[in-house]
Amino acid sequence: MPIYLDEVPDDMDNVPPPVTLRWLIFLLVILLVGVLLTLWQWTGDRSGMSFWFTALGLPFCIWGIMLVFRHVGYRLELNGEAGWNHECQNLKETEIERGQRFSWVLDTWVQTLAGRGTGSLNAAMDLAEPLLKTAPPRAGGIPVRHSPMTDFDSDPLALDKALEKVATRLKNTLALLPETLPCWLMFDCDAGLTAEKEAEVLQLLGQKSGRELRRLSAHGMSALDNWLDTRWDKPSVFIALAIKLRPSPQENDAEAIASMVLCNRKSHQFPEAVRLHRPQRSDHEALTKNIKYSLRWAGLTPDLIRRIWMTGEAVTDRPELNKACEDNALTLSLTDDIKNIDAVLGFAGLASPWIAVALAAGVVQEQGAQMIAAQPEPGSEDIWLASITAEERQKDVIRE
Missing domain, CATH: 1.10.287 (Helix Hairpins)
Structure with missing residues (x-):
């Protein structure tokens, strides 16, 4: 909680x-x-x-x-x-x-219109050229400005192929961890799949990964928050998989598949793993207070934050985030250090927090501490804040 x-x-x-x-x-x-x-x-x-x-x-x-x-x-x-x-x-x-509990980011993978992997998405964010284009939805109808993944336009098996790549990557990551580690799966899907198809996806992940994946009932950042509460005492793995492939997208939507593997202990097999600190739920009126809490959970002072990745109209279209940064004395450039993911990629909905984490985790080693501010659901006022750091810690290391 x-x-x-x-x-x-x-x-x-x-x-x-x-x-x-x-x-x-x-x-x-x-x-x-x-x-x-x-x-x-x-x-x-x-x-x-x-x-x-x-x-x-x-x-x-x-x-x-x-x-x-x-x-x-x-x-x-x-x-x-x-x-x-x-x-x-x-x-x-x-x-x-x-609040000071955190997880180690062992692996991230994102597939968007920018390409596969966080490297291509980071490159697209650096160029800052919008990937959104006006095109008819896959299900037909009036053209909408969005960023579809063209791989899925003509290939009916494109989703299965993408999920097989996710499962293979998941298997390679889990193979480096002890087999006794319990694995918890958070699965969010906004692709119009039937219940039978979603069950097939989960079965495929379990078969390909070679592990028993225990599905969490919570969703999104709430699932990560609950996992840090209920599974902290024993080493375990948190796997996030979010799919957004709407046949009839909304204006400024983005299609995306994002997966992430987190662990609540440091593993010597992943010496370059970075830390994702406990997410802090907020709304736009309480951003000042909750940014302070998010910094506190990570043990950071405001001057150590080098960049904020934001997504969701409650964050990108309102001035509260900028005011909260000023109130907390964050020394950030509004043009260079606060990155609007939606302006380049579009809004990826339930996949957006994980995309923001993947982007932050990809640059934290070189640039310093990062923060995300994500609104996963347009109809909700919930904004999730989280800090990502790359400080090394030597205790609680898993040894095979």
Whole structure:
């Protein structure tokens, strides 16, 4: 589940101790009332032990008992305050520890109109020439400005061939990891496939990879977020596969297939693996606060972020991201360091966060820490933020 530090209750303020002056004044008042009531109601001889005890001793005893109870209550409040603050601090530390979990990016693969692999897509982003073109949809109809993958226009088996390449790449990556590692699969598909066809895709991946792939019920970045929560204690692999091949695309859509292999431990077989830190869910109104959290999960200061990859109209068409960068003192050039993936490739929908991660992971070694800001669903206000770093760590290394 996402981390929300704002929901952790605040510490209680110091409990005020009894004020001595007030209690002394109260003592004088209660003694005066005791004397007046005794003089008013006393019918016998106004002398002796009984009279003076009733007039002064009894009010003093009552005051003393009330003072004792007040001090006992004060001590109980102090203990309650200390316990509350201790629980709040423990909860805050636990949430921060959860937020600082990350995964190692072992392999990324993207197929778009720009070509196969992240190298061709990075080259297209450097050129900054839009790949969008006006063409009739594959299902027919009015021409739409989008970026279709032309391999799928005439070959009915193009998807099967592409998935076989994904499965082969997946097999080669998993072959370098211990066979005992559990593998979890996040599969998102927006290609108009039937349930039977999707089952065939999953079966193909399992057969070709040679591993048992356990499908996660969550989708997108939420699946990664949940995997970091529920599978952190034991080494495991997270596999993301997202397919967007709409027969009837929307304006500015992009077709894409993106796959990614992540691991929650460092493997000596992948010395150049980079780190994908816990994604932080936000909306456009809370970007300032959540960018700060995303930096905190990665242990980064604002000046260390070298580039932001953004996708989704909630990010690209609104000024909140630029304002959030300014509020967090990110020293980025709006023209050179904030890359709009949609302006070049088009909007790849549910595949867009993984494309952004693949692009960032491809340049983080040379350029420094990267960040993504992705809106996977046009109808949703959810914006996922995540940092990618390339700092080396030597502990928690898997040895065969």
